[in-house]
Amino acid sequence: MASIVKVGKKYKVQISLYKQGQHKKMIKTFKNKSDAELWALEQELEKGKGKNLADRDTYFPDFFEHWIYLVKQKDVRESTFQNYQKALKIIQELFDGIKLKDLNDIVVQMKIDNYAQSHSRKTTHELLLKIKTSLRYAYSKGYIAIDFLPLVKARGEDKPKRNKSLSITDFRKLRTYLLQHTEDEFNILVLLALETGMRRGELLGIRPEYLFPYGIKVRESISPTSSDTSLKTQNSKRDVTINKEVYDLLTAIPVKSNGYIFSRENFQQSAKLTRLLKKIGLPRTTFHGLRDTHASFLFSQDIDIVYVSRRLGHVNIQTTQNYYLELMPEKRHQQDADALNLLSSLSKG
Known part of the structure; x- marks a missing residue:
């Protein structure tokens, strides 16, 4: 039971606790007796429910x-x-x-x-x-x-999104440039990001044995901060198809000594992508932005969301919807026009 003792003008409450074979005490002081009695009662009730009050003193x-x-x-x-x-x-x-x-x-x-x-x-x-x-x-x-x-709520400034998807026009411009400059393996890596929507780590984790006509078995993901090569989720394990032109470029790359097709290049791919886009005159984005571009392009062509979700390796369709609801500008403008035409047709009826 709790004990309440008056010390000067205040009341000291002492509650006996038992933790890991040792008896301990929890002590708190109050200005008036009623507050002390109420707190003591609350703590005794918590003890009666099996709550471990001793651990509440842990930092x-x-x-x-x-x-x-x-x-x-x-x-x-x-x-x-x-x-x-x-x-x-x-x-x-x-x-x-x-x-x-x-x-x-x-x-x-x-x-x-x-x-x-x-x-x-x-x-x-x-x-x-x-x-x-x-x-x-x-x-x-x-x-x-x-x-x-x-x-408790999270606050803070919403910074501009770095991984914005490219427009269809910029997507085509980048793809054309990459296909015309395949002498650089990095360009093929970027091309694959556009063509497959694979994550950067998944692209770096491609081995020759993961290739099949015409596609890639996604089985590993390389991280710059860990030796763990397992995929992000169980759904990330998937087979992604590619066209013959891209497949032929991929299979022509010499396999590196570590067994992977692409060099890790000290994980400087983001900086190289920034320089590449600047050289071509395209807006800045990230490798995840290329993944977004791939998904947005498929949506703009009315590809079924179930297929897109599986191709991206998402846990479920809801994840795909949450991330990729924004359409490319050209598609959005077209849908605006279609919606207005539909509304206009009502008055003509």
Whole structure:
């Protein structure tokens, strides 16, 4: 049972806890007796529900570190786990000296808002998502008393999107240039990105044994931060067809000593792509932007979304819809015209 003792003008509450074979105490001081009695009753009720109150004195950064190594490391890819390790360093700085029992929506929101001042909304959202996931685990274990996480929101500035898809006109211009300059293997790599919608890591993971007439078996993904070559998701494992012209260019490339077709080039493909697009006079985009371009082009030609989703290796159709609802400019303009013509026809009837 809790004990309440008056010390001077304040009331000290002491609750006995039991953790890992040791008896511990949780102590808190209040200005009046009624508040002390209420808090003591709440804690005793929590103990009665099996909540582990002793762990609420754990510092949040320490808890997060234990959580990622004991729980998350077994559930995610090595490259994904490295993102959790990066988040740990940020959390150690943001939440230094803050215990689990001190956390609430106001404290977490203030820390996240502070982080958002120098980071994009997307980056802030990704950090907050990891924090929320860890604290939901803490709540299920009774380490925090209230699930306040729905109240915390990610804020920050929305920075211009770097991986914009190219228009159909620019898509054709780039494809024509690449086919006319196949002496550079990098141009074939970019061509494949346009033709297949494969991720950069998947392109770098192509081996000769993954080729078939006329297509590519997507079985590996090369990461600049990890030796793990497994694919992003189970659905990423797929067969992607290509036309004969591109297939012949791909099979003519000498296989590298490591068994892969394309050189990793110290993972400088993004910088090389920027220089290539500038040389041709095209808008800047990324390898993921080429993937977006491939998907947008297929949609502009009324290719079924189920096929596009499978070709891209998405988990489900909803993922495809969420990412690629925006049509290329030319297609959008055409649909605008079609919609207006349809509306005009109503008045003529």
